[in-house]
Amino acid sequence: MAQQKPNMCQDQSIAPSACPRYCNLCPLTCYNCQRMSQNDTCNSTMTCATGEKCLSNLIHSTVDGHDEYTFTCATNDVCDGKAVLAVVIGKRRLHLTSRDAAFSCCSTDLCNNPPTSTYNVASSTSNAPITTTTTTTTTTTTRPPAYCDTSDGYTLLTSNSSTQLCVKLHQSTLEFVDAMSHCQRENARLVVLDTQAKYDLAKPVLKTTHHDHVWVGMQYNKYQNTFIWLNGIHVDANDNRWGSHEPSHPSAEGCVCIDKHDNNGFHNAVCHYHYAYICERKM
Structure with missing residues (x-):
């Protein structure tokens, strides 16, 4: 139906009944935890209002350096930075804006999943006596195959180090904010290359475009005076x-791309420039 009627989401006689999920009219279920640390566990969820998205918000304290995370539902205006997100803690009401916190929005159920810094491994010890036999057991842990939704031209990239990315390179050029929105419409985000392994994995993708610059999911936060990936990870200068x-003139050039002519290095650039971009789907 989408191919036969590409503008069906604007047709109010069709979208609310025949195509609610495709047109993002079904309420999302999102994680809902406020001001938690990275070591906390978020098990609370909520059903959003129709049209709202799932939001992940990071606040970094400039006093003691700790990070606090908020996960909730948010309107499109909040996700676009046009409105303020109010968070209620007990009887206090805090206001968080896109200008003093790193945040990202997404459009699938439970897509604002809390960060994890470690893998918890459960172990057990048997007290049964060993009398005559000694057995040595070698256990090899293999990462299970990841699921990559390859619809709309997405591709699964893997490496020997078990690093995996589900990405799509867009050859059309857009401003940074428009590129972010386009990725979100595909249930994705601008690619986050927060490790060397992910960065190396994405390099071959850059060879497939004739464009010199490609947007990635990193922005400058003037209140924290640092560049931050969309997942809240800070990037050292x-x-x-x-x-x-690089980086240079961050207050005027607050969005980050990869420059193919500078050995695929990160370059901060004016956000209104039109560049190609890479979207990444969660696996």
Whole structure:
């Protein structure tokens, strides 16, 4: 139906009844936890109002350096930075804006999943005596195959280090914010290359475009005076993946791309520039 009627989501006689999920008219279920640390567990969920998205919000304290996370539902205006997100803690009401916190929105159920820093491994010890036999057991842990939704041209990238990405390179050029929105419409986000392994995995994709610059999911936060990936990870100015003489003029050039002419280094650029971009789907 989408191919036969590409503008069906604007047709109010069809979208609410025949195509609610496709047109993002079904209420989402999102994680709902406020001001938790990275070591906390978020098991609370909520059903959003129709049209709202799932939001992940990171607040970094400039006093003691700790990070706090908020997960909830948010309107499109909040996700686009046009409105303020109010968070209620007991009887206090806090206001978080896109200008003093790193945040990202997504459009699938439970897509704002809390961060995990470690894998918990359960172990058990048997007290049964060993009398005559000694047995040595070698256990090899293999990461299970990841599911990558390859619809709409997405591709699963894997490496020997078990790093995996589900990505799509868009050859059409857009401003940074429009590229973010396009990724979200595909249930994705601008790609986050927060590790060297992910960065190396994405390099071959860059060879398939004739464009010199490709947007990635990193922005400058002037209140924290640092660049931050969309997942809340901070990027050091001395990271060796920055291009020559980068980053520079962050207050005027607050969005980040990869520059193919600078050895695929990160370059901060004016957000209104039109560049190609890479979207990433969660696996």
